[in-house]
Amino acid sequence: MGTFGQNVEATIPALRRYARALTRDSDIADDLVQDTLVRALRSEHLFHGGDVRSWLYTILTNLNRNRLRSLARRPTLSPLEDNDAPDLAGPEAGGRDIERALATLVEDQRNALLLVVLEGLTYREVAEVQGVPIGTVMSRLARARVQIKIYLDGGRPALRRVK
Amino acid sequence: MIDRDSPVTEEELHAFIDGELPADRKVAVTAWLAGHPEHAALVAAWRAQAEAIRARFGADGNEPVPARLQLDQVMRQGRSSGGSWATFAAAAVVALIVGGGAGWMARGASAQAPTSFDAFTTDALDAHKLYVVEVRHPVEVAGDERAHMTQWLSKRLGSDLRIPDLQSIGLKLIGGRLLPGPTGAAAFYMYEGPSGERFTIYCSKAGVPESAFRFKEGERFAAFYWVDDKIAYAVSGPADRERLEAVTKSVYEQVDKTGARKL
Numbered sequence: 001m002g003t004f005g006q007n008v009e010a011t012i013p014a015l016r017r018y019a020r021a022l023t024r025d026s027d028i029a030d031d032l033v034q035d036t037l038v039r040a041l042r043s044e045h046l047f048h049g050g051d052v053r054s055w056l057y058t059i060l061t062n063l064n065r066n067r068l069r070s071l072a073r074r075p076t077l078s079p080l081e082d083n084d085a086p087d088l089a090g091p092e093a094g095g096r097d098i099e100r101a102l103a104t105l106v107e108d109q110r111n112a113l114l115l116v117v118l119e120g121l122t123y124r125e126v127a128e129v130q131g132v133p134i135g136t137v138m139s140r141l142a143r144a145r146v147q148i149k150i151y152l153d154g155g156r157p158a159l160r161r162v163k
Numbered sequence: 164m165i166d167r168d169s170p171v172t173e174e175e176l177h178a179f180i181d182g183e184l185p186a187d188r189k190v191a192v193t194a195w196l197a198g199h200p201e202h203a204a205l206v207a208a209w210r211a212q213a214e215a216i217r218a219r220f221g222a223d224g225n226e227p228v229p230a231r232l233q234l235d236q237v238m239r240q241g242r243s244s245g246g247s248w249a250t251f252a253a254a255a256v257v258a259l260i261v262g263g264g265a266g267w268m269a270r271g272a273s274a275q276a277p278t279s280f281d282a283f284t285t286d287a288l289d290a291h292k293l294y295v296v297e298v299r300h301p302v303e304v305a306g307d308e309r310a311h312m313t314q315w316l317s318k319r320l321g322s323d324l325r326i327p328d329l330q331s332i333g334l335k336l337i338g339g340r341l342l343p344g345p346t347g348a349a350a351f352y353m354y355e356g357p358s359g360e361r362f363t364i365y366c367s368k369a370g371v372p373e374s375a376f377r378f379k380e381g382e383r384f385a386a387f388y389w390v391d392d393k394i395a396y397a398v399s400g401p402a403d404r405e406r407l408e409a410v411t412k413s414v415y416e417q418v419d420k421t422g423a424r425k426l
Contacts, residue, residue, distance in 0.1 A: 009234050016232070017224035021216070030232060037237045042375050066392075098215040116181055117213035118220055123183055138174055145177070145209045152212070 004044055007052040008037065014053070014119060015060055021114050022064050024099055032067070036060040057119065058129045061111050068107060101151040109144035112137050171195045176202065180210050283345050284388060287365035287397035290342055290351050291384065295361040301353055302338030312339050316350040322368060322394060327417040329354050332409055334362060346370065354410075362400035362410050366418075369395035376411075378404070387411040391419055 015036060019029035036059045102110055108130065115121045115129060127134045171192050178184045179192045196203040230236055294301050304312045309326055317324045319341055326339065334354040342349045344367035352364045374390040385407050386399040396418065398411045 005234060012228050012232055012234075013224045013226070016226070016228070017220055020223045021220040030229065033232055034237065037232065037234065039373075041234075041238055042373075095215070095219040098212070098219050101212075102216070114216070117216050123178075123181070138177060141177055141181075142173065145212060148212050149205075149208055152208075 004052065005041075008040055008056065011053050011056050012037070015056055018057065018114060018119055019060060019064070021102070021118055022061075022110070024103065028067075032060055032063055035063050039063070051125070054121070054125050054128055057115060057121070057125075061115075061129055064111075065107065097152060098148075101148040104151050105144050105147055109140045109147070112140040113144040113148075116141060171202075176206055177209070180206060180213070283367065283369070283395050284386075284397060286342070286344055286349065286367075287363075287388075288384075288386065288399065290349075290365055291363045291386075291397075291399040294340075294351070294353060295363065301361075303340035305338040306336035308338075309336065316341060316348075319348040320350055320366075320368060321347075324350055324366070324394075325418050326352055327364070327414045329362075329410065329413055332413050333357055334410065337361075344368075360401050362398065362407075364414060365397045365399070366394050369393055378408075389415070391415070394418070 012033065015033045016029060019032045020026055023029045023032065036056060039059055040056055102114075105113070111130065112126055115126045116123070121129070123134050123137050126137045130137060130140075175184060175188065175192055179189065184192065196206060304315070313324060313326050316326075316339065326336065329336070334356050337353045337355050339350060339352040342351050342365070344365075346368050349365055349367035354362045354364075356362070369390040371390055372393050374388075374395075377388040379386060379388075383402055384399060385402040385404060386397050387407060388395070388397045390396070396414070398407065398414050400407050400410060
């Protein structure tokens with residue numbers, strides 16, 4: 001296995017982490033990672049330098065977008081969500097809260113936030129992954145953080161907070 | 164959220180917690196926050212969000228990689244659950260057969276049962292052979308009507324097509340036409356280089372979601388073939404692998420919809 005393969009291999013654990021945070025479903029996440037790897041290996045001869053890691057994040061992000069779009073096109077019966085207010089206590093509460101908060105984000109905002117805070121990509125790298133200017137990445141981040149804060153503070157879009 | 168006359172912008176606050184600020188601004192922002200408790204609370208809340216995200220998902224990156232995601236497995240089998248790889252493997256046997264002087268027939272895979280790929284490559288190569296020599300009527304719609312052609316062919320194929328712009332590698336779009344393909348309509352575009360050499364792209368809906376690239380070279384012509392996002396493509400041109408690969412790369416980057424475009 002050449003350097004390319006080694007770089008790809010070294011990124012797999014991080015790709016799984018990112019995919020799980022994106023999908024919040026470990027099976028779907030691993031499917032996404034597998035599709036990403038198949039595509040990356042297939043396209044190796046087209047890869048002329050650059051950062052393999054960013055490239056893999058790009059492929060995974062785009063595959064996930066395609067997945068969400070095809071889901072959106074297909075009418076499905078979605079399971080009833082637990083729409084209760086964020087849990088106030090318990091060891092798992094924090095994790096569940098942040099998961100639900102992430103779920104309320106627009107996809108591009110969620111991608112940007114996760115790439116920065118979970119994957120440690122720079123703004124510039126995220127801009128490359130998302131194919132947008134850095135300023136757009138920053139406004140996505142800002143909006144994501146505002147939205148999460150609103151959610152965690154107990155506000156929900158359809159329901160005003162009663163004091 | 165930040166006062167208009169404030170020396171620190173909200174963008175800087177984000178950059179501050181994401182480690183994107185230059186050292187001198189970091190010092191300035193830290194000092195500024197000391198005098199602005201509301202913003203300091205906001206920054207603390209954003210930091211707590213990031214910590215919660217890392218606490219929830221960070222450990223997922225430390226798990227051992229399951230067998231199906233090991234690279235050698237991926238290389239050997241591809242996606243075992245999806246079934247697409249098995250279909251691809253069958254298709255790979257057929258590959259792309261470009262007859263040179265012997266004529267444009269897909270004979271190389273004669274030992275194999277005919278597949279949709281046989282039909283596709285035969286059609287693509289027949290079209291290339293037939294139209295590249297045409298001087299007066301190589302295309303139905305001229306290249307300067309790209310928008311119209313895109314709309315028309317997309318409608319007939321039932322898929323959003325992109326007609327690649329290959330000007331950057333010296334190829335001018337002559338135009339395109341609608342052709343019969345193995346599974347319905349096929350779109351066919353022709354490009355011409357500075358010395359009159361012609362390249363064609365033939366694409367049509369495919370029965371499989373994707374495949375690897377295939378290359379085949381004949382005496383006079385060569386072609387790259389692949390399936391991406393359920394559309395099969397054949398890029399054909401003179402038998403000069405390096406040149407054809409450059410053309411194919413350019414085409415692939417422009418039609419790919421799922422990410423490998425950013426190479």
